[in-house]
Amino acid sequence: MDIRVFLLAISAITVGLVELVVGGILPVIAEDLQVSIATAGQLITVFALVYAIAGPVLLSLTAKIERKKLYLITLIIFFFGNVFTYFSTTFALMMTARVLTAVSAALIIVLSLTITARIAKPNQRAKALGYIYMGISSSLVLGVPIGIIITNAFGWRTVFLCIAILTVGTILLISMFFDKIPVGKVQPLSEQLKSFANIKIVFAHLATMFMLAGHYTVYAYFTPFLETTMNLSSSWISAFYFLFGIAAVAGGALGGSFATRIGSQKSILIILGLFSISLFILPYSTFSLPIFIIVMMIWGALSWALAPAQQDYIIQTDPASSDIHQSFNNSALQVGIALGSGVGGVAFSQTGSVTSMPIVGGFIVIIAFVCAAISLSLSTQKTNKKAQSQQITGRIQ
Template identity: 50%
Template structure:
């Protein structure tokens, strides 16, 4: 059982790595494939957008498939997509590889969570979900900075070869250790969507979308920012990414403690408000490294601190559809990543300076703060409460 959870965690780490690694090597990809950095950044947009849409759609379309077989086929497609990225002779082929890995990766992540939960007694489920989530967060802490260093030495393509090999090994272990898993009864997709009629629920997803859009307006182009504004080389960039990732993981704990201490509503407003500050100040810290380090910690920590508060808020606001709302919030998160990286690409293309990405991102986060303020204190009428029943069907 422990080995099975470990394998699922490794798979989640691999998926997280293939999504995040692009941001650290954008200048190399742009130079190698002969496209502007702003165009290369759309690789992040494409992945996040496909991931956001394909997650719930593919789960619905494959709801009757035996889960082990579906998991194995998803890994096969993911390996092929990663190898396609390694081989890609042009930007168009690399973009196609991102579509493939995003769609298969969304299934792998969702199945990793659901299979892990069904593999342990109920009293250990929350702990297992935390372990799987830690696998995804580890891609930020370890994968991205190590990827920057490896790409600087061996080229960016080797990263996708490594990911393909890692996923292939995971596939073989799953094939050997995992037994067939039958699908469960779930709420129909149409009934799931009706839950979004509740303005307080839908508003929470909008806050997540806007906050991640503001975040990725800069984060998707953080390597060009560090190179042009902070004048850093690969080694220092790797250190900054590692520090950011460690701050992000700490932020998850900080957000949870804050929510338990002062409540979810205040926590959400404080986190979103604080999150915008580093974005406005970072471009002015080129000669103030201690301040830069403090801002990176605040930025990194607040980027993940929102998740526990949002999850608690959704459970309190819509307990009857709380599991569904976690899925929707994950899609909103990736839609925000797609929007932010697209906006960031336009900004850096028009201004030729990543400094403006930070300021545009800060403005978008302030919009998230306004949306949070409205959502948290909005009192919907009973007619539009968006409640749904517990009816389920065999999918």
């Protein structure tokens, strides 16, 4: 495997850390900035929304800029965004810094995927892209416990200073090991949007969005949930996040094997159904620490088990436009994170109880299940929509 692929994966890990690390230290940030936990939770919501929009838009706007130069410029912006976060003394400044890091992070991840696809050998392309996705997923789930440990030892601001330092290292590595990368063919955003004429793909994106929304209705506020229901100390909470992260990373691998064995379409419905059930059970398992750990790890494993089956399904459904749809599916994931953290904040504010959030999340995942079922039913119908989709992809090409 080309060493540059691993460098891009390292970059993806560095960038991915900044998004959800806030979730594990929300109470500390809220107290320091003198806002409520629900308000502090919007730091996740805004980041995800900006990230979802910025990726495809910036990729089109920067289509004529040499890729290595663009990558380094974006990393530098990301570095200053984290330094800005470190020095933010008010919630408004913190929110501004989050927007800056979200915009740069979105472009870095999209560039990491597109550059990897270009530099990897054709027979290793899928595996190479898998390393990038592994970097993204591991940073999202393991960044939270790491952030808690650093916060407990040195304060929450140090978390972002560490990410800034890691970014400097990434800048140096990219500068040293990458030659100039010529611009490739990037489709205009207007052409990318035409791919949404494929309705069955749209419902697949909606399934991703609502699944993540249900998940982050709980996960974005998992720290106050553990503090309230389990009376856990910060060290125990960090341990729980590590267990969750390990389960989530393992779930991605198990989800891929599951989809290979029984097929992507069946896997999608089974995983979504079990995921919804795990959320409904979660608040009723807190009476016993061992039982709660088991339920939590099942929830964690299922949270990333859907991704391999969903990506495979999208490629099977519309191979010609799969790259575009993978990009939009990533945006749907981010919208789901934003929606879930926003809904979780509202549920927490209105009810004043963290135990209500898993129930709300479970119902949102049911919506994801319905969207997936609609998508799967449409994909089996022999209509002229397939011809229409081929016409659209022909115009895109």
